[in-house]
Each structure stands twice: as C-alpha cells, then as structure tokens.
Amino acid sequence: MTTIDLRAPSPSSPGAPTGDPVADEQRSWFGEVFRFRKAWIPSLVGIAVLLVVWQVVGLTIFSKSRTVPPPTHILSTMKEDGWEFYWANIQVTLKVAAKGWFYGNVAAIVTAIAFIQVPFVERILMQVAVASYCLPTVAIGGVLILALPTGDQPKIVLAALSCFFTTLVGMHVGLKSVDRSSLDLVRAYGGGTWTQLMKVRLRSCLPSLFAGLRIAAPAAMLGTIIGEWLGSENGLGVAMVNSQQALLIERTWGIALTITLLSAAAYGVTALVAKLLTPWAPKVGR
CATH class of the missing domain: 1.10.3720.10 (MetI-like)
Incomplete structure (x- = not known):
C-alpha cells in the first residue's frame, strides 16, 4: 500500500522547488525580501504609534511647560x-x-x-x-x-x-x-x-x-x-x-x-x- 506524505509541499505551493535553478534562486530571493519586510512591520508600527502619542502629549499635557515639545x-x-x-x-x-x-x-x-x-x-x-x-x-x-x-x-x-x-x-x-x-x-x-x-x-x-x-x-x-x-x-x-x-x-x-x-x-x-x-x-x- 502506498503511503502519501501530506507534509511534503506540492509542486504548486510557494515553497516547493521547481527544478529550475534560476527560478528557485529568484523565489528564494523574493522570500528573503518578504521576510525582511515582514520583520520590520511591527517596528514601523511601533514607531508610528510612539510619534502619534508623543505629538498628542506634547500638544496637551506639556503644552504650557514645553518640556516635552511635539x-x-x-x-x-x-x-x-x-x-x-x-x-x-x-x-x-x-x-x-x-x-x-x-x-x-x-x-x-x-x-x-x-x-x-x-x-x-x-x-x-x-x-x-x-x-x-x-x-x-x-x-x-x-x-x-x-x-x-x-x-x-x-x-x-x-x-x-x-x-x-x-x-x-x-x-x-x-x-x-x-x-x-x-x-x-x-x-x-x-x-x-x-x-x-x-x-x-x-x-x-x-x-x-x-x-x-x-x-x-x-x-x-x-x-x-x-x-x-x-x-x-x-x-x-x-x-x-x-x-x-x-x-x-x-x-x-x-x-x-x-x-x-x-x-x-x-x-x-x-x-x-x-x-x-x-x-x-x-x-x-x-
């Protein structure tokens, strides 16, 4: 009886090799770029939130003392x-x-x-x-x-x-x-x-x-x-x-x-x- 490994990626899946070295290298490069951008998303979102909070706090709480300018x-x-x-x-x-x-x-x-x-x-x-x-x-x-x-x-x-x-x-x-x-x-x-x-x-x-x-x-x-x-x-x-x-x-x-x-x-x-x-x-x- 033949056993099918359900964990192996199908040829049409994004991570499966195509057999073409050039195509596989391009897909690997695009995967690295995607992972790099994905890893930076939380940092960029955190910086954006920090700047918004900083701006609001500077214009409200510290507007008179000006110790924390926006x-x-x-x-x-x-x-x-x-x-x-x-x-x-x-x-x-x-x-x-x-x-x-x-x-x-x-x-x-x-x-x-x-x-x-x-x-x-x-x-x-x-x-x-x-x-x-x-x-x-x-x-x-x-x-x-x-x-x-x-x-x-x-x-x-x-x-x-x-x-x-x-x-x-x-x-x-x-x-x-x-x-x-x-x-x-x-x-x-x-x-x-x-x-x-x-x-x-x-x-x-x-x-x-x-x-x-x-x-x-x-x-x-x-x-x-x-x-x-x-x-x-x-x-x-x-x-x-x-x-x-x-x-x-x-x-x-x-x-x-x-x-x-x-x-x-x-x-x-x-x-x-x-x-x-x-x-x-x-x-x-x-």
Missing part, C-alpha cells in the same frame, strides 16, 4: 537651525567616536585572543576588564581630562572604554564556542593552538564578534558625548549643553534626536556588514 515643533526648529549647524557638530562627534570605536575594538579583539592562547592571562586580566566596565564613565572622564593632554584624547579613550568590554565578551565567547571535532582534526594533522586559531576559531567567532560590535557602535557614541559634556569646544555634546543653558528646549530635543539617529545608523551599518560577511550565521527572529 515632534513637529522639534523638526521645525531643526529646519530653522539649518543643516550647517548640525553637520559641523556631527563631524566632530563622529570623528572622535570612530577613533574610539576602532581603538577599543582592536584592544578587545587582541585581549580576547590572548585569553584563548594564554589561559593564565585570562584569569588575571578578565577581572580587570570587568572592573573597567563597572567604573562610572563620568568619574573616569574627570580623571582622563586631568591626566591626558588637551584635545580629543580624553574623549577617544572614553569612547574606547565604552565599547571595549562588550566586544571583548563577544569575541571571547565566540572563540570558545567552537566545534571541538574541528579542533581535534587540526590537532590530528599536527596543528597547534595558533593553527586552530587561524583555521577554526577566528571564522567561528565572527557572528558572536559582530554581535558585540553592534552594541559597541552606539556605546562609542555615548562615551564621546559624555566626554564632550565634561569638557570640549565643539561637538553634539557641547551643542546640547549650550542649548540647555540657553533654555532652547526644541533645539535640545533636536540634538538628542540627532544623536539617537546616529547611534541607530551605526548599529544598522554594523548589522548589515555582519549579514554580508557571515551569511552562514543563524538568522534571529525567523
């Missing part, structure tokens, strides 16, 4: 301030944040590799890394301003410290979470720990590393802004402090919105690079 007033003030005002400060902040992000992540990657290759180092320096993460950024910033020469060095160090620990954890977890059989295979062919690192660990750790880098991008922006608050001549943090002191509420909100969008953009760019470089990584939310 989005339309903020956008109007940003338009009046002009692109030149924001771009001049954005350039300064992004330059420092990029340098801090680079130096902090390079230090984290090198430290994570040292932890794997020399376990004795991990037992000593991991506690130092945890302590550096627990220290208040404002307190460190005050010390750095006194200890380092004037200029961007204190802000760069703050940005680097802000992203160091998250990248270190991501890289370290990725280097340790490898397929043991692959390590045994390299060892069986005479490879040592450095061969295992180059052939197996570095490739396997990329998804976990990029997970840390995604968090490190906005963290570097936060460290830069705090450094500008503590002492600087220009930048988005300085512009925000000046607008606060001048009671320019809409401008203050506009600068805060700009910082938020820049942090989100940095997160998104890092996620896009991770998707392009690690297509084998498991997809989240599918």
